[in-house]
Amino acid sequence: xxxxxxxxxxxxxxxxxxxxxxxxxxxxxxxxxxxxxxxxxxxxxxxxxxxxxxxxxxxxxxxxxxxxxxxxxxxxxxxxxxxxxxxxxxxxxxxxxxxxxxxxxxxxxxxxxxxxxxxxxxxxxxxxxxxxxxxxxxxxxxxxxxxxxxxxxxxxxxxxxxxxxxxxxxxxxxxxxxxxxxxxxxxxxxxxxxxxxxxxxxxxxxxxxxxxxxx
Amino acid sequence: xxxxxxxxxxxxxxxxxxxxxxxxxxxxxxxxxxxxxxxxxxxxxxxxxxxxxxxxxxxxxxxxxxxxxxxxxxxxxxxxxxxxxxxxxxxxxxxxxxxxxxxxxxxxxxxxxxxxxxxxxxxxxxxxxxxxxxxxxxxxxxxxxxxxxxxxxxxxxxxxxxxxxxxxxxxxxxxxxxxxxxxxxxxxxxxxxxxxxxxxxxxxxxxxxxxxxxx
Numbered sequence: 218x219x220x221x222x223x224x225x226x227x228x229x230x231x232x233x234x235x236x237x238x239x240x241x242x243x244x245x246x247x248x249x250x251x252x253x254x255x256x257x258x259x260x261x262x263x264x265x266x267x268x269x270x271x272x273x274x275x276x277x278x279x280x281x282x283x284x285x286x287x288x289x290x291x292x293x294x295x296x297x298x299x300x301x302x303x304x305x306x307x308x309x310x311x312x313x314x315x316x317x318x319x320x321x322x323x324x325x326x327x328x329x330x331x332x333x334x335x336x337x338x339x340x341x342x343x344x345x346x347x348x349x350x351x352x353x354x355x356x357x358x359x360x361x362x363x364x365x366x367x368x369x370x371x372x373x374x375x376x377x378x379x380x381x382x383x384x385x386x387x388x389x390x391x392x393x394x395x396x397x398x399x400x401x402x403x404x405x406x407x408x409x410x411x412x413x414x415x416x417x418x419x420x421x422x423x424x425x426x427x428x429x430x431x432x
Numbered sequence: 433x434x435x436x437x438x439x440x441x442x443x444x445x446x447x448x449x450x451x452x453x454x455x456x457x458x459x460x461x462x463x464x465x466x467x468x469x470x471x472x473x474x475x476x477x478x479x480x481x482x483x484x485x486x487x488x489x490x491x492x493x494x495x496x497x498x499x500x501x502x503x504x505x506x507x508x509x510x511x512x513x514x515x516x517x518x519x520x521x522x523x524x525x526x527x528x529x530x531x532x533x534x535x536x537x538x539x540x541x542x543x544x545x546x547x548x549x550x551x552x553x554x555x556x557x558x559x560x561x562x563x564x565x566x567x568x569x570x571x572x573x574x575x576x577x578x579x580x581x582x583x584x585x586x587x588x589x590x591x592x593x594x595x596x597x598x599x600x601x602x603x604x605x606x607x608x609x610x611x612x613x614x615x616x617x618x619x620x621x622x623x624x625x626x627x628x629x630x631x632x633x634x635x636x637x638x639x640x641x642x643x644x645x646x647x
Contacts, residue, residue, distance in 0.1 A: 272581035291531035316506035344559030366487035
């Protein structure tokens with residue numbers, strides 16, 4: 218029995234790997250688990266059939282047997298619990314890795330997503346230009362703290378874990394902004410994540426769906 | 433061996449229970465675990481001694497023996513894993529409860545926290561008044577979906593879980609805004625959470641520290 222995840226039939230980012238299915242694909246690849254993909258349109262994610270799987274009308278969802286999950290962090294955690302490779306065996310190290318999962322999603326990602334709101338959702342508002350520096354300063358405040366904690370380590374706490382998987386995924390959203398490059402150790406950290414064979418397979422798999430055909 | 437959590441010596445909310453230590457206190461009370469509290473000032477949370485425990489300079493932290501955790505969601509999860517009462521035993525039900533933990537913190541809370549940013553952090557900006565309706569509409573969009581999913585159930589998925597604990601805690605932030613009352617089933621859901629003896633004990637414990645002395 219293999220799992221099925223839902224994925225946008227065409228991601229809003231055009232295949233840059235920023236849609237959240239990439240995180241789940243990456244986790245499944247790290248765990249060495251095959252999976253199937255069901256494509257959905259953006260419109261379909263707002264309809265009852267999809268809302269029954271995901272009450273907030275987003276992707277990805279995860280189905281395996283009679284289990285249905287939504288929420289990327291929870292799906293990645295479930296995969297990490299079921300298979301080796303994403304969480305340490307030592308109980309304390311495992312708890313700390315889980316801490317970094319929550320930190321990535323709850324503390325580091327919200328100010329980063331606010332940049333999307335500021336630039337895209339509210340990009341044509343009268344206050345857009347004046348507000349942007351405030352949004353970016355809030356991101357820098359978090360990155361400064363994260364950079365200090367990471368120091369010159371390869372990963373956030375010992376070996377690569379699901380915490381790193383989510384943190385790298387969250388930081389990747391900043392690639393285009395140039396902000397990440399202000400923190401060389403974080404930029405290198407993200408590059409280490411991207412260099413992992415599992416990430417590369419995940420990225421390629423989503424790109425294959427999203428890349429415009431060249432003809 | 434009992435755990436120690438850090439708590440603001442005076443919470444910015446003056447004892448309304450919105451500081452994140454209330455979530456951890458509540459989880460510890462549900463699990464029937466005693467705990468100790470170490471008070472820190474806001475200024476102390478930004479200093480090296482506290483940053484060694486919490487890289488983002490926030491409260492609460494959790495220390496037990498040689499384990500140190502930060503990030504409320506991770507602390508609540510750790511407590512829920514160690515003790516009965518916060519996660520179902522059935523594997524699928526457990527995975528779904530964990531999904532609601534992540535959903536509370538990663539999907540429902542960010543737009544709610546944006547209201548704090550809009551009203552307080554950016555409250556004196558020229559765009560503040562004009563922007564507020566956009567922020568509130570994003571909250572309503574999430575609450576509408578959550579209200580639909582909850583329906584007339586008592587809790588989000590079967591028995592009360594750590595997912596409900598975090599979701600109720602997140603929704604409590606909206607109490608003063610009046611927005612919660614637009615969704616009667618969510619308002620009743622929050623009231624059910626607040627009525628739990630464990631919540632009442634947690635609330636009282638933080639209030640005892642924060643309530644202004646009447647003299």
